[in-house]
Amino acid sequence: MKISRRNFxxxxxxxxxxxxxxxxxxxxxxxxxxxxxxxxxxGMDGLCAVPIIGDKNFEKRRKDLILDKTIKLxxxxxxxxxxxxxxxxxxNNLGAIVHATNIPYTKRSHFDGQNLxxxxxxxxxxxxxxWLGRGMKLAELKGDGLALALPMPLILRGIPSNDNFYPSKKxxxxxxxxxxxxxxxxxxxxxxxxxxxxxxxxxxMMNNGGTSMSRKNSSLALKAGLELxxxxxxxxxxxxVDGFDTHAAQGGVNGSHSDSLIEMDSIFKSLEKGLGSEIExxxxxxxxxxxxxxxxxxxxxxxxxxxxxxxMAGGLLKQTQVxxxxxxxxxxELFEGRDLNSTIDARSVYASAMxxxxxxxxxxxxxxxxxxxxxxxxxxxxxxx
Amino acid sequence: xxNFYRKVAFGLGPDEKVPSDPLEWANNQxxxxxxxxxxxxxxxxxxxRGYYREWxxxxxxxxxxxxxxxxxxxxxxxxxLRHATGQKFWWNLELCIRxxxxxxxxxxxxxxxxxxxxxxxxxxEKDFLAQxxxxxxxxxxxxxxxxxxxxxxxxxxxxxxxxxxxxxxEQNIGxxxxxxxxxxxxxxxxxxxxxxxxxxxxxxxxxxxxxxSQEDVIQMAxxxxxxxxxxxxKRLETGDVHFDPNAHQPGSKIVLGKKYKSGRKGLSNAxxxxxNHPSCREFIAMKLCRYLITDNPTKEMMEPIIKAWEKSDGxxxxxxxxxxxxxxxxxxxxxxxxxxxxxxxxxSKMADVDLIPxxxxxxxxxxxxxxxxDQRALEYLMDELGQHPYLAKQPNGWSDISxxxxxxxxxxxxxxxxxxxxxxxxxxxxxxEFYEEMIEKNYDNPGEILKIIGQHRELVHKHVILFNLPETxxx
Numbered sequence: 001m002k003i004s005r006r007n008f009x010x011x012x013x014x015x016x017x018x019x020x021x022x023x024x025x026x027x028x029x030x031x032x033x034x035x036x037x038x039x040x041x042x043g044m045d046g047l048c049a050v051p052i053i054g055d056k057n058f059e060k061r062r063k064d065l066i067l068d069k070t071i072k073l074x075x076x077x078x079x080x081x082x083x084x085x086x087x088x089x090x091x092n093n094l095g096a097i098v099h100a101t102n103i104p105y106t107k108r109s110h111f112d113g114q115n116l117x118x119x120x121x122x123x124x125x126x127x128x129x130x131w132l133g134r135g136m137k138l139a140e141l142k143g144d145g146l147a148l149a150l151p152m153p154l155i156l157r158g159i160p161s162n163d164n165f166y167p168s169k170k171x172x173x174x175x176x177x178x179x180x181x182x183x184x185x186x187x188x189x190x191x192x193x194x195x196x197x198x199x200x201x202x203x204x205m206m207n208n209g210g211t212s213m214s215r216k217n218s219s220l221a222l223k224a225g226l227e228l229x230x231x232x233x234x235x236x237x238x239x240x241v242d243g244f245d246t247h248a249a250q251g252g253v254n255g256s257h258s259d260s261l262i263e264m265d266s267i268f269k270s271l272e273k274g275l276g277s278e279i280e281x282x283x284x285x286x287x288x289x290x291x292x293x294x295x296x297x298x299x300x301x302x303x304x305x306x307x308x309x310x311x312m313a314g315g316l317l318k319q320t321q322v323x324x325x326x327x328x329x330x331x332x333e334l335f336e337g338r339d340l341n342s343t344i345d346a347r348s349v350y351a352s353a354m355x356x357x358x359x360x361x362x363x364x365x366x367x368x369x370x371x372x373x374x375x376x377x378x379x380x381x382x383x384x385x
Numbered sequence: 386x387x388n389f390y391r392k393v394a395f396g397l398g399p400d401e402k403v404p405s406d407p408l409e410w411a412n413n414q415x416x417x418x419x420x421x422x423x424x425x426x427x428x429x430x431x432x433x434r435g436y437y438r439e440w441x442x443x444x445x446x447x448x449x450x451x452x453x454x455x456x457x458x459x460x461x462x463x464x465x466l467r468h469a470t471g472q473k474f475w476w477n478l479e480l481c482i483r484x485x486x487x488x489x490x491x492x493x494x495x496x497x498x499x500x501x502x503x504x505x506x507x508x509x510e511k512d513f514l515a516q517x518x519x520x521x522x523x524x525x526x527x528x529x530x531x532x533x534x535x536x537x538x539x540x541x542x543x544x545x546x547x548x549x550x551x552x553x554x555e556q557n558i559g560x561x562x563x564x565x566x567x568x569x570x571x572x573x574x575x576x577x578x579x580x581x582x583x584x585x586x587x588x589x590x591x592x593x594x595x596x597x598s599q600e601d602v603i604q605m606a607x608x609x610x611x612x613x614x615x616x617x618x619k620r621l622e623t624g625d626v627h628f629d630p631n632a633h634q635p636g637s638k639i640v641l642g643k644k645y646k647s648g649r650k651g652l653s654n655a656x657x658x659x660x661n662h663p664s665c666r667e668f669i670a671m672k673l674c675r676y677l678i679t680d681n682p683t684k685e686m687m688e689p690i691i692k693a694w695e696k697s698d699g700x701x702x703x704x705x706x707x708x709x710x711x712x713x714x715x716x717x718x719x720x721x722x723x724x725x726x727x728x729x730x731x732x733s734k735m736a737d738v739d740l741i742p743x744x745x746x747x748x749x750x751x752x753x754x755x756x757x758x759d760q761r762a763l764e765y766l767m768d769e770l771g772q773h774p775y776l777a778k779q780p781n782g783w784s785d786i787s788x789x790x791x792x793x794x795x796x797x798x799x800x801x802x803x804x805x806x807x808x809x810x811x812x813x814x815x816x817x818e819f820y821e822e823m824i825e826k827n828y829d830n831p832g833e834i835l836k837i838i839g840q841h842r843e844l845v846h847k848h849v850i851l852f853n854l855p856e857t858x859x860x
Contacts, residue, residue: 064454109553111511112580115779124580125587125779150771152792154778164794168769170801173849177841178800181853184837188855192791199793200800248449249456256456299449 042245046309085269099324102342108304113289133158139358146234218266225274248299280315305339391860394493414492425744430521437517479520507782515775552581559634582606595664720859722787
């Protein structure tokens, strides 16, 4: 099958006719909207997660990694068969994909790439804050971030007082002790510490009995969903999934890349469950440092590449679609002759998402979060504005 | 003033007397680098790098090929290889060595500064460096040079295998070099990797305050091109670092207006100039003050340290003494929020917590076996506290800004591990009298503190409160 480059820009035909009827923004302005970012560390293979259908180049170069029984999304793309929860969202018009996209980083180091996917910059380690933190600062969302991790991830830096949740295996001290510390902190004008102790004391009451919670992403996501649902709860959450760096035994449906994709899929499921109807006012996006080579290597794995894909979910999506400016997979169409190219700066997607969820003009985000870099405003194409 | 002992070290332990002259007490610890107080096995970096080589080679060249269709088999064999190369053990041993210096040596002030320098020339989380070689690098290149000039430490850290590999200098190849030409003939592209050069300028010496340009970074990368591990089919990237003239960019280079001839000597000469640049001493003086005193050091704090540097030509013992004196001078006005590692060590020292497994117990470990759970206690603990010293996320090391250590989960860890630590204390330190004496010795407001913890009857609760009071969290 041959796909021309511009084919997908218009969105999928079935819902296209609805797109003209945009209602004024008013109705949305006072609603609490949530943004969730799932960081996929190690280099998520967009072509394994969302393979192209019927491309001879692809089939030839990846003989041993082609998946059986993929789920057909449209005439051109399929979905990894283990992504059942995402497929479920897709069927309910709550899932979409941006393909052949990545942050503008081409050097293939995890180390530098993960730094850049979080800072949104061009030079590794040059920027000490995260794009999400800077966006939240612009939106004045102090205290509205929740990281499902122990250290505060770089992506959220740039705005103080974020919360995090990554349950300790040990039991918290009794509530009176926490209250005592809180009052000591307050007396000594340690306001940040007092605020945190307040959060902790509330947590200890919720979790009385002290059964330690699991740190599995699926249970963290359930918790996060319940928190995001609250009207005075956090508005931003960040997850991390490791293990996408599959140089060997990447395999087919049951390979090692599948394990990490399944973990990502479990986050979608639990978030949906926790959020309930608030999934309607939520946007969930994935983020990775790079994709992987098209060609399989000697160990039936893949090497570090460039273009990848972004999974998106939630009711703030405009429609179910695979949005792409597909570059093709012929040798000369590949980046440096080996990787899927990136034709959409992934930061355009994230900037548009922040614009939609935080109700801030795209141009302001472009200017103040991404230094005026050349980014496309994709809000109308991808999200409900 | 008593918080000085906690500020520049880890407080005073139960067997230690309050020194009559605090400054003399601290300064006397800074002239020499004594032997390690850890009495168990200590392996040289080179031997540990050998284990790392076996791991990398075995995984990359053998197992990945052998088990290309067998995910579970690959996992199983990889786990065997981990134990065959001591992957789960060495860093625990290194943590024992590291923490003995804080808790059991005669020079805790030197230890606190050792942690500073290890973090300044950080080897952050990459591959499996932390599990094999980072601890040894911090012993052999950082601590061993703490009675030398800063330049010597900078020269050795920059050309050490750990840093060269960590910052990708092995991939830094002059685009006009012989190696790049050969690669081009084979249709491959080779060029500079400016990572290490940039960090040498930004993080290790002059800092962006000196105003270098992107062109300076590239020129520095040209100077550094060719400094790489000696490659071998079995050694892979784990060989000793040497200068490979074939990968070196020919022609002279200019960094910060100064010209450097092509060749091996360029890097040493450039480092000499960088460490003698005024921005370098200003930057390091600022960082020392930030580590010991406050997030926002003033000019007045930095000045005596810069002066000591100039007077002694960058002699570290003199720089350290100046920094300690400034810390002493400001100890009543400023309290620094302690990172989790320093907080843990402070608690362990003052409250006599049995933190470190014994040398005899650690030496029971046999290569090839899975370490016993208790032999891995420190690794788990540091991970739980959120600051494993060998797993900083970025080359700029762990943050020394207070805000970065404040999050609800990180605070929860201090609550629950204070409690855990209490149960690791010897029986005779679990008395009210013990705490009264310890508080008297280590805090400036013992009366107030005793009153606060007096509100709880059980000793374990008193302990948890004490080590989470602002007076302890900050020192």
